[in-house]
Amino acid sequence: MYYDPFVLPFTLGLNILLIYLLARYTRWIRSFSKEEKRIIRKNIFTLKTWKAGKEVFLESLVHHKIYRTSPFLGYMHMCFGLGWFLLIVIGKIESLVYHTSLLNPPYFAIFFRFFHPAQETFPYSTTFAFLMDLVLLMILSGLTLAWIKRLYSKALGMKKTTRHRPFDLLILTVLWCIFPLRFLAESFTSGVRGGGHFLTHTAGDFFSRFLPIESLSYPAWWAYSSALGLFFLLLPFSRYMHIPTEIVCIFLKNWGIKQGRTFTTFSQFQLYSCSRCGICIDRCQLGNSLKITDTQPVYFLKALRHNTEHSVPTDNCLMCGRCEAACPVGISLNNLRLSQRKDGSRITKATYGYIPPITPPQAKIAYFAGCMGHLTPGIIQAMLTIFAKAKADYTFIDEKGGICCGRPLLLSGNQKAASVLRDKNNDLLNQSGASLLVTSCPICYKTFKEDYELNMPVMHHTEYIRLLLRQGHIQPHHSELRTIFHNPCELGRGSDVYAAPEEVLKAVSHKLPTVYDGRDSLCCGGSLANIHLTPLQRTQLSSDALKAYLTYHPDVLVTACPLCKKTFSKTETSVPVKDIAEVVAENLG
Amino acid sequence: MSIIIIGAGPAGCEAAYRLAQSGEQVELIEKENETGGNLNNWYQLFPDRKSAKELNRLLRQNLNHPNIRVHLNCEPVKIIRENNSFSIDLNDGAQLQGEALLLTTGFRTFNARRKEEYGYGIYENVMTSVELENFLTNHQLQTSTGKKPERIGLIQCVGSRDEKICNFHCSKVCCITAVKQAVEIREILPDAEILCFYMDMRMFGPGYEELYREAQEKYNIRFIRGRLSEASENLSKQVMIKAEDTLVGKPIRMSLDLMILMVGMEPSEGTRQLATQLNLKLAPNGFLHTADPHYATNLTSTPGIFSAGCSTSPMNLTDTLTDARSAAIAIKEFLLSNRANTHKKH
Numbered sequence: 029m030y031y032d033p034f035v036l037p038f039t040l041g042l043n044i045l046l047i048y049l050l051a052r053y054t055r056w057i058r059s060f061s062k063e064e065k066r067i068i069r070k071n072i073f074t075l076k077t078w079k080a081g082k083e084v085f086l087e088s089l090v091h092h093k094i095y096r097t098s099p100f101l102g103y104m105h106m107c108f109g110l111g112w113f114l115l116i117v118i119g120k121i122e123s124l125v126y127h128t129s130l131l132n133p134p135y136f137a138i139f140f141r142f143f144h145p146a147q148e149t150f151p152y153s154t155t156f157a158f159l160m161d162l163v164l165l166m167i168l169s170g171l172t173l174a175w176i177k178r179l180y181s182k183a184l185g186m187k188k189t190t191r192h193r194p195f196d197l198l199i200l201t202v203l204w205c206i207f208p209l210r211f212l213a214e215s216f217t218s219g220v221r222g223g224g225h226f227l228t229h230t231a232g233d234f235f236s237r238f239l240p241i242e243s244l245s246y247p248a249w250w251a252y253s254s255a256l257g258l259f260f261l262l263l264p265f266s267r268y269m270h271i272p273t274e275i276v277c278i279f280l281k282n283w284g285i286k287q288g289r290t291f292t293t294f295s296q297f298q299l300y301s302c303s304r305c306g307i308c309i310d311r312c313q314l315g316n317s318l319k320i321t322d323t324q325p326v327y328f329l330k331a332l333r334h335n336t337e338h339s340v341p342t343d344n345c346l347m348c349g350r351c352e353a354a355c356p357v358g359i360s361l362n363n364l365r366l367s368q369r370k371d372g373s374r375i376t377k378a379t380y381g382y383i384p385p386i387t388p389p390q391a392k393i394a395y396f397a398g399c400m401g402h403l404t405p406g407i408i409q410a411m412l413t414i415f416a417k418a419k420a421d422y423t424f425i426d427e428k429g430g431i432c433c434g435r436p437l438l439l440s441g442n443q444k445a446a447s448v449l450r451d452k453n454n455d456l457l458n459q460s461g462a463s464l465l466v467t468s469c470p471i472c473y474k475t476f477k478e479d480y481e482l483n484m485p486v487m488h489h490t491e492y493i494r495l496l497l498r499q500g501h502i503q504p505h506h507s508e509l510r511t512i513f514h515n516p517c518e519l520g521r522g523s524d525v526y527a528a529p530e531e532v533l534k535a536v537s538h539k540l541p542t543v544y545d546g547r548d549s550l551c552c553g554g555s556l557a558n559i560h561l562t563p564l565q566r567t568q569l570s571s572d573a574l575k576a577y578l579t580y581h582p583d584v585l586v587t588a589c590p591l592c593k594k595t596f597s598k599t600e601t602s603v604p605v606k607d608i609a610e611v612v613a614e615n616l617g
Numbered sequence: 618m619s620i621i622i623i624g625a626g627p628a629g630c631e632a633a634y635r636l637a638q639s640g641e642q643v644e645l646i647e648k649e650n651e652t653g654g655n656l657n658n659w660y661q662l663f664p665d666r667k668s669a670k671e672l673n674r675l676l677r678q679n680l681n682h683p684n685i686r687v688h689l690n691c692e693p694v695k696i697i698r699e700n701n702s703f704s705i706d707l708n709d710g711a712q713l714q715g716e717a718l719l720l721t722t723g724f725r726t727f728n729a730r731r732k733e734e735y736g737y738g739i740y741e742n743v744m745t746s747v748e749l750e751n752f753l754t755n756h757q758l759q760t761s762t763g764k765k766p767e768r769i770g771l772i773q774c775v776g777s778r779d780e781k782i783c784n785f786h787c788s789k790v791c792c793i794t795a796v797k798q799a800v801e802i803r804e805i806l807p808d809a810e811i812l813c814f815y816m817d818m819r820m821f822g823p824g825y826e827e828l829y830r831e832a833q834e835k836y837n838i839r840f841i842r843g844r845l846s847e848a849s850e851n852l853s854k855q856v857m858i859k860a861e862d863t864l865v866g867k868p869i870r871m872s873l874d875l876m877i878l879m880v881g882m883e884p885s886e887g888t889r890q891l892a893t894q895l896n897l898k899l900a901p902n903g904f905l906h907t908a909d910p911h912y913a914t915n916l917t918s919t920p921g922i923f924s925a926g927c928s929t930s931p932m933n934l935t936d937t938l939t940d941a942r943s944a945a946i947a948i949k950e951f952l953l954s955n956r957a958n959t960h961k962k963h
Contacts, residue, residue: 408849
C-alpha cells in the first residue's frame, strides 16, 4: 500500500468537492421542469451526447473559441484546461502501467513521482517521464502568460481584464501556486533520487547544487498537496466553479435545454459556467464609449451569482449581443439579463380594445413597415419602388398604421404587455391571407420569427430583395458608390441574417470590407433595450460608432434598420446614412 | 488698431455701427456677398409685421460710416493671437490687425431632413418656415400640384426641444413666427383651414401674446397642443399626419395640403468652426459659452474675444440688436483698460 500523510489535504479536498458537486447538481437537475426532464431523457442516449463530449473537449479543454479573440489568450486557457487534463490522464495511465491495479487511489497517480522509486523502470517509463515533463512545461508556460495578462493584459489581446473579488484573487493565487509547487516537488525528488526528464531532472540537478533539497523535497510535496486540497475546497465558492459546471452545461445544451426569458434551473448552470475570463469587457461599447464598467456580463453575472445589488446593470445594457457573440462559453447573456428585468406593466387585452380590426386587401405579399419604418418614410418609399419595379402582388399592410410588434416592451421586461400586443398583431397579420410577410424593421422581424405563430413565412427586406435579385425580378445597376455596411444588432447577431445584405449590397455598390462586418458590427446606440442611458450618453455611443465606421471613408454608410438609420442621422453627419433598400431603389433604372 | 467683427448679420452690423460711432475703427467680415445674414430670408417681422427689408436697409446704411470697412465674400483662414492683438488672414489675401475680436456668426436653421418622419425632402408638400417666407414675399401659396391649399398645418419645435436629435434647447422665436406666418397665410387664403401644432406657446415678447390672441379670435387659426408623430403622403400628394391632441387626449389623423415645419436654431457652421479654431468653450447646447448669463453675456472664455447675438443662444431680433450694443460697450471697456495699462507700462 502506497501511502503517506501528505496526501491527506489533497484527498480530503477532492472528496469534499466531489460530494458538494454531486449534491448541488443533483438538486439542480431535480428542479428541472417536467418538460425539461422529458427532453433530457429523450436525448441522453443519442448522438447528441457524443456531440456534447466533443464540444466539451473543444471548449472546456482546448478553448478553441478563445483563439478567435487572441491566439495567446487561447493558448493560455488551453494550457490550463488541456494541460491539466493531460497531466491527470497521462499520469493515470503511467500509474496504471506501473502498478496494474485499476483501483489505485487517485492520489497515487497525482503524486506518482513521490511513490515511484526512480531506479525501477517499467514499460515506456522514459516516454512517460518525458510526456509528463512536457505537459508540465506547457502548463508553466501558460501560467507565465497568465501573469503577464494580470500585469499587462494588452499583450494577450485584451484591453482590459476582469477585476476580481478578493476571494477570487485568493483562489487565483492558490491555483497559480499549484503547478510551480508540483514542479519544485518533482524536481527536488528527482535531485535526490533521480527520475524525471528534461525539465524536472535538469531542474533537480540544478537545485541540488545550492539548495538542501534532501530536506526540502518532503515539505514541497506537502505544499503541493495542500495547494491542491485548498483549491478544491475553495472551488465551489469561487469562479472556478465554472470548470465542472460548464461541462454539465454543455451536455444540457446539446440535449436541447434552452435559456428562455425567465430565470430557470438551467440559468443557474449558465450562471456558474461563467469563468469571468473577461472577453466580454472589450466588446462592450458602454465600457469603451461611456466608461461604464459594472454592466458587462462578467460583472453582471458575478453580481447575480453572489446576489449583490444589480438593478442598474440589469437595465443598463443595449442587448446588442456583441458580448454574447464573443462569449467562449456560449452563455445566453441577453436572455439571462432579460430574465432579471421586472415586468411592471398593467396592460391587459382591454387596453388595446380601441384598435379597430384591419381588413387589408388580399395580396400575395404583405409589407409591414413597422413603427420605426413609419418614422423613416425614405425607406418605405424605396420599398414601394422596389415592389412596383418587381411587379410584385403586394399590399402595404400597415400603411394607415399598425400595432407595435411588442418587442420594445419585451426588451424592457414587460413580457405580459408584449404578449398582449403580440397576440393582437398576430391575429391581424394572419388575417391578411398573404403568403409572405416582408418587414423593413429587424426588431419586428426578430419577434415575428421567434415569438409569433404566423401562417406565412417572414422575410426581412434584405432577404426579400436578395430573392428578387436572384430571380431576376429587379436588375439594379452596380453603382460606383463605396459603401460600408452596418449590420443592425437585431438582424445580424439577433436573427443571424448576414449573407443577404452582403449579397445585395455587393450587387449595387462597391462594398468595402471592415473589421465590423458580420458578428462584429457595432451598436448604433439607439437600442430600445436600454432603459437607463441618458440621451447624451446615447449620442456619445452613436457618434463613436459612426466615427469608427467613417475611418473607412465610404461614400455612404448603409444599414438595414430604420432605427439605426435614425440614430446615426440624429447628429449632422458628413457622410449620408441610408437603408439598403434606398440604395437598391436608387439604382433601379 | 481696429476691432474685427466676424459675421455681418444684424448683430455684426449693429455692433460695428455702435463701435464706429464711439470712434473705433471696425473691420467687418462677411462670407456672403451681402450683409444681413438670416434677415435676408425674411419677409415681415413679428409681432408688428414691419418689413424685414426696411430694417436690413437701415442696418446696411449705418455701415457707410467712415470708420467701418466691410469685407464681403471673405472668411478668416488663419487667426493668430499675439500679446494683446489679433492678426487675421482672409481668404482674399488681406491681413487684418485688431485689438479685439467680436464673433457675430449667428445661427443656422435646423436641417429638417434630419427629422425624417416629417418627410421634408421626401414629400412634395412639406416646406420649412424659411421657405414659406419666400412665398409670403410673393403673396402666393400653392401646393406642388398648383392647387389652392385648403388645409395647412404649421408644426412647431422642429429641431428644438427634441432630445432625439440632440437639441434640448428652445429656439424661442418659432412660436411667434408661426403665429405671424399663420396670420399672413390667412391673408392670402381667407377660406383655408389653418392649424398650428405646438408643445407650448411661448409668447415672451411685447405684443406677442396679443398677436396670438388675435390669431385665434380674428384670424381663426386653430391651435392644437400636441406634437406630430409621423407623416406620410397619399396619392394626391397630400400629407397624412398623425398626432395627438393632448388637451382632449385623443389621437388625430388628418390630411394636409401643405405642411410647414417651424425649423429651430442651431449654432451656424461659422460659429462651430471658430469655436474650435479659437478653442472657445461651448455651452451644452453647442452655442458659445458666455462668462455670465446675466452680467457678462458678451464675454467668451478667452479675454479679447467677444460674442453677440445668436452665436451664444437663440434670440429674437430685438434681443440680438440689444446684445450687439451691449457687446460694443463691453469691447469699449476692454479697450480702455488695455490702453490704460499699456500707457502705464510706458
